[in-house]
């Protein structure tokens with residue numbers, strides 16, 4: 001088993017809960033209500049801000065030029081196609097300027113940003129790669145479940161398409177191989193640290209989706225026990 005496979009396996013069942021989240025199923029069906037899609041994207045734009053800084057840390061801490069180039073390629077996508085998508089989606093969803101630049105953060109967003117900021121400031125290259133890998137691999141995995149026909153609304157369809165395409169798969173495959181390469185040189189303590197980070201980041205992904213619902217029936221009170 002590779003290091004990346006080991007990290008993911010040790011992060012179950014949270015990993016599968018992210019990949020099979022009800023929010024994702026609603027997205028595939030094109031039925032995330034506008035209000036929830038708006039709050040998800042507003043919060044995610046704040047996630048992306050921290051994520052971009054983390055990508056910068058990977059460029060700075062990589063141990064070779066080819067690795068810096070690979071990470072820089074992903075920075076290109078985040079700052080162009082993905083950023084343009086956010087702007088068009090915000091326009092479509094009537095997101096006011098204040099929510100685009102400085103919204104009140106959900107606790108889930110704040111925790112994820114804190115994890116990324118700590119790793120950006122103090123993490124080793126292995127630590128940085130570990131958090132990046134969770135954020136990208138979970139998104140590749142859920143997007144890989146997408147049905148053939150996209151939902152009609154571009155806000156839903158393009159968010160799926162940004163994570164279900166050969167270039168994104170190639171980037172995640174590279175990240176996995178890089179984590180495996182760097183993992184070979186780590187001692188036991190460093191590997192354990194990567195596992196803790198991987199598990200924490202996976203938990204953050206789950207909390208992030210949970211924060212945007214939908215609320216499960218048993219919590220809503222229309223489960224089998226309710227009269």
Ligand SMILES: Cc1ncc(CN)c(N)n1
Pocket residue numbers: 044047048051135136139205208
């Ligand atoms: C919360 C979250 N995690 C991951 C991704 C994919 N970069 C994202 N956009 N948002």
